[in-house]
Amino acid sequence: MTAPQKKLIALLPGDGIGKDVLAEGKRLLELYRDKRGMPLDLWELDLGADRYLKDGTTFPKETAERIRTEASAVLLGALGDPRVPGLEHARDILFGLRFGLDLYANVRPVKALDDRLVPLKGRTAKDVDLVVFRENTEGIYVGMGGQFKRGTPDEIAINEDLNTRKGVERLIRAGFEYAKAHGKKTVHMADKSNAMKHAHELWYRCFFEVAKEYPGIEPKHVYVDALCLYLVQDPLPFEVVVTCNLFGDIVTDLGAALQGGLGMAGSANVHAADPGRVAMFEPVHGSAPPLAGKDLANPMATFLTVGMMLSHLGFAGEEARIEAVCARAIAEKKCTRDVGGELGTRAVADHLLAELARAF
């Protein structure tokens, strides 16, 4: 019998609390490797603001190539450092991964693990359970555009919003495929087709065309401004939301608030049509500079993200196990301050790791 092939996991802590939470994410993967015998090889990348300020490196071609050809997954902390106000290293790394690996579906579950975490009057955790599929390789994020007459009274700044039929269609299809696989009855598509008559007319038309391939699933259109209203009034009817890159970014911070904050929101960046490809996993939150290095960051978003990674790698069941352990810790107030506890980052991770180890 041959030993199972090892899966290479690249760890990219990045900046600020990215380092704090990835230290705990690494311990979680080490637990699975050492106590569960998962065939994982961990490869830590020294990339981020420190490295950029030291030698100008952002995201080397060789690293990108090794990730593409050898790694099974990347676990990213966060990028963004006040010492690099232009965020050039952050864009090179983050977009280098998302665009470079063609990870067109940014899958962001919005699920509350405890009634106490839901900030809406009269609502409980069962009201908050949806998944946002954010287009991740196009839109306003492509960086097309420019500045003209910069610094003069006549200056002009342009960012183009790029939408391709293929790009829009594959993301919408990923949302429907997820709905089908998970027994969901509806998919909402959020756009601004009333104002963006070119780009979002494409989204609107494409959405209803793709929907015809999924007869059991009701396609529902919603303008993104109204979606923000409805999510705060009553998130229950929403199961799957597909949307463009920028709106997905904004809506999922609102979604994170419904889950108890950014410390509770995990995400996956995948090439949904070819799940065998290397994928990238990251908490939704950023580098939160005021919390960095102070043992204050909530590590649960990273734990939940690792759960998504393990599912993706074929270790079925671990995502639910990690989620259950986090939910219990929240219920018992063994959590960080942002979610009503008093523990630090390390102590919460210690507790979650001990609970998981007990279940093995």
Ligand code: NAD
């Ligand atoms: P942020 O997500 O870092 O923080 C927003 C708020 O959420 C803050 O109040 C912060 O304290 C809180 N928060 C975030 N994560 C938390 C955690 N794990 N535990 C407890 N509280 C948490 O967003 P920001 O302040 O707008 O951005 C800071 C930097 O991060 C910026 O440079 C931004 O560009 C970058 N950023 C990076 C990513 C990424 O790498 N994927 C994502 C978002 C923002």
Ligand code: IPM
């Ligand atoms: C996120 C972040 C990034 C984004 C930033 C840091 C460019 O907000 O991952 O949600 O807008 O995608």
Ligand code: MN
């Ligand atoms: Mn964001």
